Each structure stands twice: as C-alpha cells, then as structure tokens.
Amino acid sequence: MFRTALRNVLAHKARLLMTVLAVMLGVACVSGTLVFTNTISDALQKSSAKGFDHVDVAIQPEGRLNEGGEAVEQPKLTPELLAKVEKAPGAASAIGVVSGFTALADKDGKLIGGGFQSQGGNYWGDDDPRYPIEDGGRAPRGENEIAIDSKTADRAGYQVGDTIRLSVDGPVLTPTITAIFTTDDGNVAAGGSLALFDTATAQKLFHMEGQYDEIAVRAADGTSQDRLQTAIDKIVPDDTASTTTGQRLADQQAEMIASSMSGLKNGLLVFAGIALFVGMFIIANTFTMLVAQRTKELALLRAVGASRRQVTRSVLVEAFVVGAVAAVVGLAAGVGIGAGMRSLMGVLDATVPAGPLVVSPGTVATALLVGVLITMLAAWLPGRRAAKIPPVAAMGSVHAPATTKSLVVRNTIGALFAGAGIATVLYATTMDGSDGQAPMGFGAVLLIIGVFVLTPLLSRPLVAAGAPVLRVFGVSGKLARQNSVRNPRRTAATASALMIGLTLITGMTVMAGSLQTSINKMAADAIKADYVVSMANGNFLSPDVEKKLASTEGVAATSSLRNAESVIGDETEYLTGVNGSAIRELTDLTIDNGSFKVGGTDVVVDADTAERRGWKAGSSFTAAFEGGERQKLTVAGVYEGNELLRGILLDNATLTERLPATADPADMQVMVKTSAGASDATKDRLEKALGDNPAIRVQDRQDISNEIASMFTLMLNMLYGLLAMAVIVAVLGVINTLAMSVFERSQEIGMLRAIGLDRRGIKRMVRLESLVISLFGGVLGIGLGVFFGWAAGELLAAHMPTYELVLPWARMALFLLLAATVGILAALWPARRAAKLNMLTAIKSE
Template sequence: MFRTALRNVLAHKARLLMTMLAVLLGVAFVSGTLVFTNTISQAFQKSSEKGFTNVDVAIKPDTDNDKRIGPAPHLSQRLLDRVSALPGVDSATGIVHGYTALSDKDGDTLRSGFSNAGANYYPGKDGKDARYPLRDGRGPRSADEVALDAKTADAGHYKVGDTIRLSVDGPVLSQKVTGIFTTDDGNVAAGGTLTLFDTATAQKLFDQPGQYSEIDIKAAAGTSQTALKAEVDKLLPKGDAKSYTGQKLSDDQARDIKNGTSTLRTVLLVFAGIALFVGIFIIANTFTMLVAQRTKELALMRAVGASRRQVTRSVLIEATLVGLVAGVAGMLAGIGIGAGLRSLLGSTGVTFPDGPLVITGGTIAISLAVAVGVTVLAAWLPGRRAAKIPPVAAMNSVHAVATTRSLVVRNTIGALFAGAGITAVLAGTTMEDGKGVMGLGAVVLLIGVFVLTPLLSRPIIAAADPLLRVFGMPGKLARQNAVRNPRRTAATASALMVGLTLITGLTVIAGSMQKSIDKMATDSLKADYVVSMGDMGAMPLSPEVAKKLATLDGVTASSPLRLADSRIDGEDENLVGVSGKSLDKLLQVDFEQGSFAALSAGKAVVDQDTAEDKGWKVGSTLKVTYEDRSTGTLTIAGVYHGNEMIRGLMVDNSVLTPHLREVKDFQVMVKTADGASDATKDRLEKALGENPAIQVQDKEDVSNDIAQMFTMMLNMLYGLLGMAVIVAVLGVVNTLAMSVFERSQEIGMLRAIGFDRRAIKRMVRLESLVISLFGGVLGIGLGIFFGWAAGEIIASSISTYELVLPWGRMGVFLLLAGLVGVLAALWPARRAAKLNMLAAIKA
C-alpha cells in the first residue's frame, strides 16, 4: 500500500502542486514566526546580559509599598556614600534617568523610536564611565555639554563639536556634543535615543537634585552577589528602597523579553493558523477530487482483496508524503521569512540588537508536525469516504450522486450549528463580559455556514443568472458548472469566505471605533489646542509650559492637567487637578448635577460611574490624604457624565498643587481668540521654542492621530490576513484546474459543436468569478454580523460608539473577490482552451 501511495503521488504531481503550495505557505508563516521571534528574543537577552556585566547589586526605590501615597522617594547622595564605603564594594555608581527628546538638523524629532531617554555620565577613578565606552570625544562635564549614543549620532549626522537642540520636559536647550559612545542598551537597539549629561545637570533636569533613580554596585573580587546584597540591605531605609542582585535583574529582564516576544509570537501564529485553516479546505477538496477520479482503481483494489482500512491508509500515506515535502519546503521558506522580517523592520527604522539567526530543533519539529498533521487531517474524510464505497457500485459509478438522506442530514447539522452560533453570538452581546461566549459562537456559526454552503450556493449563484445571460451560452454553462458539484463549490468558496469574514469584521470594528473616539475627542473639547509631550503624552510637561502659554497674547483660557495619588476614605484614588475658573471654556461635559464653577470654590466634581461605584453624591464629604501625607476634606459639588478621555475626581489646582512633591502637567488645554488656524498653531509652537519634545494639536490633529493609529493597525492586519487570501486563491486555481481535467470530454464536445477557444476561456473565467463572488458575499455578510456583535460589547463601555458600515471598502472587498476569481482562472482557462478536441473526446 505504501508503494501504491507513492506511485499515486508521483503520478499526480501537477494536481497536488497547489495543495503543496497551500501547506507550504502556512508552514512558512509558522516557521518564519518562530525563527523571527526566537532570533529577536535571544538578541535582546544577550544584549541585556551584557548590560548587567558590571552590576552585582542594584538599589531601586521601593514601588511596591502599599502604605505609601504617591511615588517612591529617590535615592540620596548619603546612601550612595555609605554603600560605597561598604567592605566588598569595588565601585558604586549613582544613576539618574528621565525623558529626553532630540532634534535633528531640520528641527524634527530625532529617532522617535522605542524610547527617548536621558541619563548621567558617571566617571569612575579613571575618568571614564564603564557603562558607556566612548567612540569619539569625551564625556560631558558641564551644564551645556552632552554625549550621544553612536546610532543616534549617525542617524542625525552629528559629530563631536556640533550643537544639538533638545528638551527634557519644557524649555529647549542647545547643548554641545562632546562625546559619542556605544551602548548595549536594548532600547537604543530598538530605535530609541540615549543622551548623557554630567550628573549634576541630569539631576537638575530630571527634578532629582542631589538624588538618584538607581544605584548600581560592583562587587570586589571574592565577594558574592548574595553576600553583598545582605550587607547593602542593612543600610536601606525600609519601605523606601529595595536591593536586587544583578543575576535577578538579568533573569527578570530576560523573562520580560520572553513574555513580550511571546505576545508577538501568539499574534503571528494566530494568523498562520487562519492560513492553515483555509488550506484545509483546499487539501480536502483536492483529495476528494483525486479519490473521485480514481474510484474504479480503488474499487479494483477492493475487489482483489484490499480492506477498507488499507484503502484509507493509502490515501493518508499520500497525504503524509505531500505534507512532508510541503513541510520541509515551508520550513526552509520560513527561515528566509524570519530573516526577511528582521531586515524589513530594520529598513523601516525599527532595529534590534545584532545576533545570529536562531533555528531551533523545536521550530523544525513544529513545522513538520503542523504540515503533516494538517494534510492528514484534511485528507482523512475523503479517504474514509472512498473506503466505504462498495466495489461493484464504484465500478458502475452509482456512488457519484449524493443521496437525499445524506443531504438532509448535512443540512440539518448545518442549520443546528448555525442556529447555535447565532444564539451564542447574540447572547454574548447582552453579557457584561461576553467575549468568550461570542468567540465560541462565531466559530460555531462559521462551521454551520460552511456545512450549509452547498445548500446556499444554488439560490445565491442563481441570483447572478441575469448578469451571466449577457455572456450568452458561456455564461449559462458557467452558472450550471458552478452548481453542478455544490460541495466542491462550497469548499472553494469557503476558503475565500473565511478571509473576507475576518477582514470585513475588523474593518467594521476599526471604522466604528475610530469614529466614536474621534466624536468623543471633538465633542468633549471646546479648547482649540491640546499641548502635550510628543511621546503620546506618556511623560509629563514642565509647569513652565502652562505658565508660558497662559501669558501669550490671544490666549483667552488655559488649564494644565495634573494627576496625583491620594487616599480617600481609606482607598487609593487618583486626583485630577485643573483650572476651575477656565474649564467651562475648555471642555464640553454634561452634568447630572452641579457644574465646573464649583471647582473654583475649592470643591470637587466626579464622573457618574465613579460616583455610583463609590456611593458618592452631591454633598458627600470625603476625607483625603495627599501625597505629602497631609490630610483634608473635599465636598462633592457636581456629578458629570465622563468618557474614556474625561473622567475621575477633579479638584482645582490651587487645592492640589501645594501637596505635590513634583509639580508636573500631563497636558495643557488652550483656547485662543482667533480659534484654530495654521498661523495660531505656528505662533504657539514658536512661543515654546519649536520644541522637539512638545506637540501642539488642534481637534483635527487629534482626529488624524486616531485615524492614523487605526489605519496602521488595519494595514498590519490586512497584511497578515493576506496570506489566508493567497491560500484561498490557490484553492480556486486548484479546483478549476482539476475541474477542467474532469470535464475534458465535455470541453472537447463543446469545441466539436462550435465553441471556439475564446468561448471556452470565457466559460471557465465566469465560473471562477461566480464562485469567488459567492464566497465574497458570504464573507462580507458574516463580517458585518460579527462586526455589529463585537460593537455591541464595545458600546457598553464607550458611550459614543456607533456602528459604521464602510460601504466603500466593502465594495472594494467584493471587487477584490471578483478579481481573485478572474486571476485564478487565467491558467485553467488557458489550459481548457488548448485541449485538442479529438483527444479530449477520446479521453
């Protein structure tokens, strides 16, 4: 039976080619993902290990102390001096770090990548900082000097002696570049920047005068990390600082890197799984047709003594051989994809630490197992069906027509699955956390629709009859051929349906989310501009920015936004500080009770959800413990309807600011007399020194940022789903090619009675077009349904959410489905037209 299976594979190489390609693409996606993520994970881990070579013990502020309110205090110079004096300490380095944005020579932000950081250059006894080997020049020594990492200097074309513009949190600084250094910092390798200042300047810029963010200790020869940590712990202020061995820090960072790449790997493997799932339809279709073409051969094998099990086994052996060949080719292609992904991301500015391509035994085993497993799984049902055919019936082809009973059973099962799936999806829309139920329902519904697709094919394809009649007899025959074998048509269309379902559903959700967040931003803002840091507002602004903006001519109202930790009635709660007298002119918020005017009287307002959760109402008195541990009371004077952008317990900055250890603003809202315009925006930017770290955005800019984010996400998802669509195209090509082979006699007869080659080509192309559009209609319909259902869950947490059906894009998707059909038919149509009519009739 093995020799028979091998002979059949070799005899049908051309017909199995598309199947092999489908498996190859899916496996290439899997192996490429594993190679890529293993490579970058190992590169980052090696880089992080280098970063801890001179760190045996590190001291950091204790951020896990639940008894403290607000951020942990920085580490003092006194602690650094005491640690340096410990026996067993070779050296102790005080580290200061914060955010620093650099400007290129054109005034734009330089290498705005993974991280834009600033730190201190801390020279040792030899006058050099071992962490940052200098490539050129020397380290910074005064307030107007900096050193740049080599990648940043090369990207900005800076050299020693140049002047560079930069900003930490507010005013623009012009600094002289005195040195260029190399670093193993993974953030720099990932496309970020690192700027070094002398220690006193770094402490001043990052609001840590005389203090440090971290202290790194190198042990003397013969002192273990554990022993040194025990000595260091005796000096630490309890609850304010903690120590860690270098080995633990290295292990923790390696774990974080592994977890980070694991998320990326999971996402990519999900899309690889979708491509393989689509490939299952093609494999099953191929083996079904191959088995049907060899019915008499299999019957003869049964007649001469082969058992059902042996017949099934021969088909599965064929599938195994196909899977092995496709798996090996896919694994090799995946290695190329893994290397290509790293190069592709590098060309876009996203860089990684240097390192070799990592190909593990696990990657090879998984690739081959997936290839063989998917192929054998898809071929099992056709093989089992072939083995059940009685030899005599097979010799007479009595089995060719499906029985009424089998069709009734199939349609009943499909209807039950579809009904259960719809019910689960609808139930998920009414639950607080119905994502799991909805996801399960979506899978069940897809299975149900797939089972019902043969039944659906006849009425849907019949609807295209008026259009096909325009093409005369080729159009009529194309429609009849498309529904002649409903199961084959269903399997071919279903492959395309899966891809378009996901693409359409994601488009509906993304479009609806974009509009709802855009509406939320623009409807809530009366302010003409929002000023924040350029790193998506993650870092705070200097209060000097708000002061500068408030004094500008033409600014009619402004308010800095400040956040602070507090403890209210014994529970941790964030306080939002604003300018109460200006807020009515800057925000549009509906109040349940009260107004923003109450803030100027030293009272508080809170969003409705928080009020209901805490049991607060207008008139409630709250006991507050601030960051500086001072206490007071706040009275709720208003309850407003919050959203994702505006919510929380708000107080006037005059109440909050005196209790802050460090005064920082997360954004500043600005209203101008002339309204939003290019001239006004330029005036504000110039007033802030055309700062590379600060962005000034009007409502349109906010909207564009949101749109850009969703567009980028959608394009990435389209690219990942493109693999599934390519596999679906191969399925259409495969089905048509084998269908042409089966209908050789019929095509020969058509040529004999007057069909020319052009008419044959048109018939095959129209058949392909009809099948592809059938899959497209089903996919778009299901995608809209799933997009609506997911939106119902989103709407429960975002009040401005509304369903948006992007008819234009869906029209493009349908046109693309048609284009898939036309392109997929090119080779089969050409092959059909070239058939010799006499040889075809005789076949």
C-alpha cells in the first residue's frame, strides 16, 4: 500500500501541483514571519546591548510615597553624589545623564521624527564614549551649539556648521550644529531624532539645574559589575536612588523587545494561519477529486484484500509526501520572505540595526510540522470517505453520489452551527464592550463553519439567480450554470476559500469606515473651534501659548483646557479648566439639565459624572485642590460628554487661584476661534505668532480628520496586504478545481466538440463556470463581512454615542469585481487546456 501511494503521487504530479503551491504559501508565511521577527528581535537586542557597553552600573532616582500612599517629590541625583560615586572602589568613571523632549525642525520647518521619539540629552565633556563623533565635528559648548545623530542629519540634509531650529518646551532656539554622531539608540533606529547639548545647557533646558536623570558608572579593569554595584550601594542612600547593573538593564531591554515583537509575530501568524486554513479547502478538494477519479482502482484494492484502514492510510501517505515536499519548499521560500521583509523595512525608512538572518531550529521544526499536519488533516476526510464505499458499488460506478441521508445530515448540522453562531453574535451585541468580544469571536467561528457546511445547499439558489445573465452567452452559459451546480460540494469547497478572505476584508473595511466617520462626526459635533493647538509629543503647553494666540490678529476667542487633580468626598476627581466666557463659542455641547454657565464658582458637569455623584443643576460640592485649598462649587448645568470633552468644567481663573504657587498650569491644548474661519493663511498666521515652533501643532478639524484617516488607511492597507495571501491561495484553489474538473469531464468535452461546440465555446463555458463559482464565494464573503462589521460596531456603539454603521458601497463593489477578476484569471489555463483537447481522444477516455 505504501508503494501504491508513492506511485499515485508520481502519477498525479500535475494535479497535485496546486495543492503543493497552496501548502507552500501557507508554510512560507509562517516560516517567513518567524524568520523576520526572530531576525529583527535578535538585531534589536544586540543593538540595545551595545547601548549599555559604557554602563556597568546605573543609578536612578528612587520614587517615594508619603504616609497616604501618594507620590512625593522625586529625590535628586546631584553633582555631589556623582563625585562620591566616581571615587567608589572599582569605579573607573561616571557620567551624569540628562534627557528630555526636543523637537528638531527640518529645513522646511517641519518636525523631524514622531513627537514622542524626538529626544534630547547631554554630551559629557569633550569626549563622550556613548556617542562617537564623525570626522570634522567637535563637542557642543554653550547654549548656541548642538550635536545631532547621523540618521537625522541624513534625512534632513544637515551638515556640521548648519543652523537648526528646535524647541524643548518654550521659545524656538537656533543653535549651530558642531557635530554629527552615531548611536544605537532605539528611538533613532525607529525614525526619531536625538539632539545633544553640553551638560549645563541640557540641565537648563530640561529644568534639571544641578541634577541628573541618571548616573552611569564604568567599572575599572578587573572589577565585575556585581562587585561595583555592591560598592556603590554603600555610598548611595537607600531612599535616594536605586542601582542596577548594565547587564541587568540589557536583559530587561531584551525582554521588552521580545515582548513587543511577540505582538507583531502573533499578528502575522494569525494571517498565515488564515492562508493555511484556506489552503485546507484546496487540499480537501484535490484529494476528494483524486479519490473520485480512482474509485474503481480503490474498489479493486478492496476486492483483493485491502482493508478500509489501509485505503485511508494510503491516501494519508500521499498527503504526507505532498505536505513534506511543500513544507521544505515553503521553508526555503519563508527564509527568502523574511530577508525580503527586513530589506523592505529599510526601503520604507523603518531603520533596523544590521544583523545576521536568524533561522532557528524551532522555525524549521514548526514549518515542517505545520505543512505535513495541515495536509494530512485536510486529506483525512476524503480518504475515510473513499474507504467507506463498498467495493461492488464502486466497481459499477465511477462517481459515487452523495446519499440523501448524508445531505440531510450535512444540512441539519450546518443549520445548527449557523443558527447557534447568529444567536451568539446577536447576544454578544447586547453585552458591554470587552465582555462581548469573546462570545462574538466564538459566534463568528460557529457561523463561518455553519455557512461552509451549508454552502452546497446555498449554491443552487444563488447560482440559479444568475441564470438570466448566463442565458445571454447561449449554450456555453447554460452549460456553465449546470456544471457549477453539478457537484455542489466541490463548488462549495472552492467558493469557501474565497469567501473567508473576502469576509475578513469586508468586515474590516466596514469597521474602519464606520469608526473613521464616527470619530470625524464626534470632532465636528463636539467643537466649534476652527483650530486646536497642542504639543507634538502630548506634553503640556506653556500658558504663554494661549496669551500669544489671543493677541493674534483675527482671533475671536480662545480657551485652554487645563487639567488639575482634586479630591471630592473620598474620591479623586480630575477638573478641566476652561475660559468661562469663551467656552460656549468654542464647543457644541448639549445641556440636559440647567444652563451652560462657567464662571466664578459655577461649573458644568457631564451626565455620567452627575449620575455617579447624584448631582443635578443647583447641587453643591467641595473640592480639595493639590495645595490644600478647598473651594465650594455649584453645578450650573449637566451636559452630554463625549470623547473629546467630559468631566467637571470650571473657569481657569478659579482653578489657577487654587493651585500652589510653585505649580505650573497644565494646559493640554488650546481651542481657537477665528473671525475669518479656517484657511491656509489663518493657519500660517497662527504658526508665525507661535514662532513657527516645531514642538507645537496647529490643527484644524480637517487636519484632525486627515490624521485619523491616515491611521485607518495605513491599518487597512497592511491588512489588505496580509490577507492578499489568502486570496492568492483561493485563486490556486479555483485553478486546481477547474483543471481537475476539465480532466474529469474530458469525455464530455470531446462529445460537445463532436456535436458542434467550437473551441471558443468550450473556453467560454469553463470561464463562465469559474466566474459563477468566484462570484458565489464573493457574495457570501461580502454578506458575512457586513454582518460581522455591523455586530462589532454594536459593541463600540455603547461607548461611542456618535457611532453609526457606514457601508462602503464603492469598496464592496470593488471586492465583488475582485472576485470576478479572480474567476476570470483562474480560468485562463484550464479553459485553454479544455479547448485544446483532441475530441476523438477525449471521447475514448474513461
């Protein structure tokens, strides 16, 4: 039986080719993902470890809590402590580290990097071992000199001697670049920027006069890190700072990198799993057709003594050989994909450190195991079905049709699964947010399985619906319709592969479009302001920003949103300070109770907070502020909150008076209303009023909308690219089914040619059959995708009042066109092969 199975594989090489390709693509996705993520993770870990080459022991401030468990002022790392540490036994040198946000502008005045990745620090002395300076540069000295990293210099076209615009959290500075340095900093590798000042300037800019964020100590030759740490621990007070070895810091960084890469790895593996799942339909279809074509052969084996188990085993041996070959080829392709993805990141400016390609034993074992197991699992059911056919019945008929009982059982099971899936998904939509995610996912799986099982039943009415269109093509159209429903199970398996891919693509498109529209509506409904001004990295704005904007020509009203913490009763409550006289002009909030009056001790409260606290218009409460000041406040009105504005709103004058004299007001953003409305000229005027500061963003509502749109577009394009593999596998499935169907119907095609159907008619018949099957899968996929997109949106609607379902009709039409294109392209080779059959040879074939 083993030799028979091997001979069958060799005898059907061409027919198994598409199966091999389908498995190979899935395995290539899996192995490519593992190679890529392992390679990037290894390179980042080695690069980050280099960053600690000059740190044997790091000293960091130790956070402290008061008796009430609240954080108090952080201890300082002073020059005096640095001097003591330098003299510790086993210490060779020590560096005081200062760092903070620094926004660099390119030559067009635009921010370099991504806000949070725009960092600044100090260059220690005249030769900082952490940052090797390229030839022609020197260490920065004084407030008017700076050093920048080489990647930022390359991206923005800066050279030594150029002047650069920058801002920390105040006015724009224009220092001269005295050095360009190299660094292994992860933020720089990710596309950010790093600027270095001399230590005194860095301390002044980052409000760290006379102190450091960290002290990095180098060990003398022959002194271990643990020994140096023990010596430093005797010097550093326990309540002032904590010490960590450089090796431990490197290990912690490596764990963080591995953890962050695991999310990317799992995400990519999910899409590889989808491609493999789709490939299972092709494998099952292929072996079902091969078994059907060898029914007499298998019956003869049964008649001469082969048991059912041996017949099943012979089919599984064939699957093992096919899976092993596909897995080996897929592993090789996956290594190439991993290398290509790393190169692609460089092309996209997503710089990663250099390093060798990592192909671990685990990757090899996973690829081989996945390829073989998936193939054998998909081939098991056709093999078992073949073994159950009685030898006498099989000897008398090439095709053993499904019995009425088996069809009834199949449709009953499918209906139960689909019904349970729909009920579970609908139940999940009534649950609260995250609680409904797991039931909805489970229901989606049940529904997809149910629809797949019911697909043969659904194929007849849906294909029949296209009969009027097919009649236009005459005899070819009529034959195509009959062929597509002749074997419903085969049609179902072929269409289901495409259905799954389009279900995911459509569902994600519906979700992304609805979310984008809802967030845009939220922004439009919540504010009347023409512009929102904020820091690029999300930090607090200086109060001077609102003052400058308010005095700018053409500005009608401004209001900063100023956050402060307070205690009301026994609970902490955050207050939002606003310009009480202007806030009504800048926002569009619905009042449920009372009036929108903010000024003095009158405040307005969002409905959720009012309900939780039991407040209504006229209620009073006392708020304890950060400095210990207490103030009685009165609720003037209750408004409908949203994602942009919620909580307790009070006048900035009242709020600022109650804050400690040493506390800086925390302005998160400033809303601006202009007399002329939003325009390019108005935006330029506001930016110039703020000194064309690269650290500050001035955005109108369209800018905010575009920013949201770009995030969704990027996400969708990534998902489309990943799901394209599943669609490619589905195309292979259509080609495979049609090619084997042509072989199976050779006699029939020869007879059609003999009675007058020309080659063009044969080609048209096969193409139309492929088109019908693909559109059938497309309609099912788009229908399921819309249902899942609606259901997932219902979960979000509970937390997003502006959420509404938006059906992307244009994109759905495009997806249907994609399904039709898949059908036409997949039929090219099978149709050509069918048309080239010699009619006399075909008629004589069995």
